[in-house]
Amino acid sequence: MISDPYKILGVSPDASDEEITKAYRKLARKYHPDVNHGTEDAARKMTEINAAYKQIKSGTTSQGYTGNYQEQGAGRSSSGSSGQRDPFVFGFNPFEGFDIFGSREESRQQRNNSFEYDQVKSFINAGYYEKALNLLNNITDKSAEWYYYSAITNSYCENTITALKHAKTAVQMEPYNREYLRILNQIQNGGRVYQQQSREYGSTMGNINRICLGIVISNLCCMLCGRPF
Amino acid sequence: MFGYVVANLEKLSPDENQRYRSCYCGLCKTLGARHGTMSRITLNYDMTFLVLFLTSVYNREYTEGNERCFIHPFKTHDYWINEISDYAADMNVVLTYYKALDDWTDDRKALSFVEYKFLEKEHKRISLQYPNQCSTISSCLNDLSAIEKSGELNPDVPANCFGKLMGEIFTFREDEYAADLKAFGSALGKFIYIMDACIDLKRDIKKESYNPMIMTSSENFTTILNLLMADCIEKYRLLPVHQDKKLIDNILYSGVWTRYEADSRKTKESDKQ
Numbered sequence: 001m002i003s004d005p006y007k008i009l010g011v012s013p014d015a016s017d018e019e020i021t022k023a024y025r026k027l028a029r030k031y032h033p034d035v036n037h038g039t040e041d042a043a044r045k046m047t048e049i050n051a052a053y054k055q056i057k058s059g060t061t062s063q064g065y066t067g068n069y070q071e072q073g074a075g076r077s078s079s080g081s082s083g084q085r086d087p088f089v090f091g092f093n094p095f096e097g098f099d100i101f102g103s104r105e106e107s108r109q110q111r112n113n114s115f116e117y118d119q120v121k122s123f124i125n126a127g128y129y130e131k132a133l134n135l136l137n138n139i140t141d142k143s144a145e146w147y148y149y150s151a152i153t154n155s156y157c158e159n160t161i162t163a164l165k166h167a168k169t170a171v172q173m174e175p176y177n178r179e180y181l182r183i184l185n186q187i188q189n190g191g192r193v194y195q196q197q198s199r200e201y202g203s204t205m206g207n208i209n210r211i212c213l214g215i216v217i218s219n220l221c222c223m224l225c226g227r228p229f
Numbered sequence: 230m231f232g233y234v235v236a237n238l239e240k241l242s243p244d245e246n247q248r249y250r251s252c253y254c255g256l257c258k259t260l261g262a263r264h265g266t267m268s269r270i271t272l273n274y275d276m277t278f279l280v281l282f283l284t285s286v287y288n289r290e291y292t293e294g295n296e297r298c299f300i301h302p303f304k305t306h307d308y309w310i311n312e313i314s315d316y317a318a319d320m321n322v323v324l325t326y327y328k329a330l331d332d333w334t335d336d337r338k339a340l341s342f343v344e345y346k347f348l349e350k351e352h353k354r355i356s357l358q359y360p361n362q363c364s365t366i367s368s369c370l371n372d373l374s375a376i377e378k379s380g381e382l383n384p385d386v387p388a389n390c391f392g393k394l395m396g397e398i399f400t401f402r403e404d405e406y407a408a409d410l411k412a413f414g415s416a417l418g419k420f421i422y423i424m425d426a427c428i429d430l431k432r433d434i435k436k437e438s439y440n441p442m443i444m445t446s447s448e449n450f451t452t453i454l455n456l457l458m459a460d461c462i463e464k465y466r467l468l469p470v471h472q473d474k475k476l477i478d479n480i481l482y483s484g485v486w487t488r489y490e491a492d493s494r495k496t497k498e499s500d501k502q
Contacts, residue, residue: 017379017380021380022437025434025437025438026437028434028437028443029434029437032434032443033446033447034430034431034434034447035431035434035435037500050444053382054382054444057380057382154385158385158389158415158460159383159389160385160419160453160456160457160460161383161384161385161388161423161445161453161457162383162384162385164449164452164453164456165445187456188452188456190456190459190460190463191452191455191456191458191459192455193459194455194456194458194459194462194482195451195455197482198455198458198482198486200482201240201479201482201483202237202240202483203486
């Protein structure tokens with residue numbers, strides 16, 4: 001937790017959402033590694049700025065749309081489907097025959113959260129992914145274990161990017177935890193297989209405008225209207 | 230956000246090339262016939278893919294022809310069409326209509342006003358025939374606009390929203406394929422949205438506009454995009470592919486990367502200078 005995220009963004013604590021976002025984007029323009037071919041200092045500064053913005057937003061953002069879309073995700077994933085649809089790409093059940101809490105020394109905090117993680121597990125097994133996510137969001141101690149469960153839950157909710165990010169974070173925090181590594185590999189594996197198959201096609205040097213002059217014209221019109229498509 | 234689902238022309242056989250081109254021409258012709266000549270301007274490759282894909286899943290027949298058009302007045306071109314071309318043409322118009330309406334409402338772009346007014350009558354007719362698609366497209370675009378305005382930091386949220394829109398477009402009708410088509414369309418939509426965001430990131434940072442990938446290191450972009458396409462392929466495999474499998478594979482395994490790879494090449498060249 002940053003003690004004064006507003007100071008980092010250069011805004012007052014009672015600045016509006018819009019002012020905060022504007023300040024963040026102004027700083028991003030200056031320090032983001034993708035636009036300033038960063039020095040290490042700039043990259044460090046950007047990490048700090050990102051953390052500050054995230055902290056402020058997670059305190060004030062309405063859960064409305066996130067809630068909706070998690071709900072959508074949960075609804076979609078938990079309803080029966082016509083084909084066999086396993087959101088965990090290669091049919092992996094992360095809870096099969098593996099006791100997370102094995103024989104590890106547990107701190108009191110971990111023991112307190114054990115009950116909640118057991119509940120998360122139950123929700124996932126029953127297909128109540130939104131409930132699992134809500135429970136996870138109520139746990140303030142974001143341990144490696146939290147990121148592990150979040151990765152699994154988000155994967156089931158088709159929040160692919162979040163699942164990958166959180167699996168990576170779990171592994172970063174506990175690099176020797178084989179189970180966390182296994183989840184990360186499981187999540188990444190589908191992408192690697194696809195990438196290999198894609199490479200076999202060879203890269204695209206293509207000029208897609210060769211099909212029809214019409215598409216060149218319509219692209220020009222798109223640019224004129226200023227619309228993204 | 231469109232024009233990503235294209236073929237890698239260099240890897241197609243001459244026959245496949247012809248087939249792809251004819252599909253495109255067929256869709257253009259259908260647009261002109263159903264919605265007026267000017268509507269042909271809204272044509273994009275992604276809707277061409279929609280025709281190809283749904284024709285394949287439903288194993289539809291098609292009518293072939295050969296004619297001149299106002300863009301090619303001297304040489305005739307082959308085309309093929311079926312009722313799916315009709316559907317894709319309608320969806321094309323609906324997407325364009327709602328996007329123009331959005332742009333007019335949010336940004337007061339004059340050309341968007343002209344565009345949405347021009348398509349209003351057609352949109353009304355189409356929404357009677359396809360109420361599900363139209364209401365989903367409309368609500369998703371509204372939601373997407375709100376999500377982007379709120380500065381949502383989790384890229385999955387807007388991506389899933391756009392995915393829902395595409396999923397609905399791929400759901401030709403409520404039948405035994407509907408759920409799987411929706412899932413496939415959603416996965417493809419997610420990929421398109423995120424790839425568009427990755428390509429636009431630098432520009433958006435400079436313009437200080439919203440981009441969901443701003444907090445993601447660009448080193449991870451390719452991994453993320455591969456993961457999203459892997460998910461799409463997983464859904465693709467659940468559907469029957471009766472025709473044009475090689476062409477569809479070309480698009481999904483190679484063609485979809487065209488703009489991303491072109492953008493990466495451009496970045497590498499400008500970095501060298």
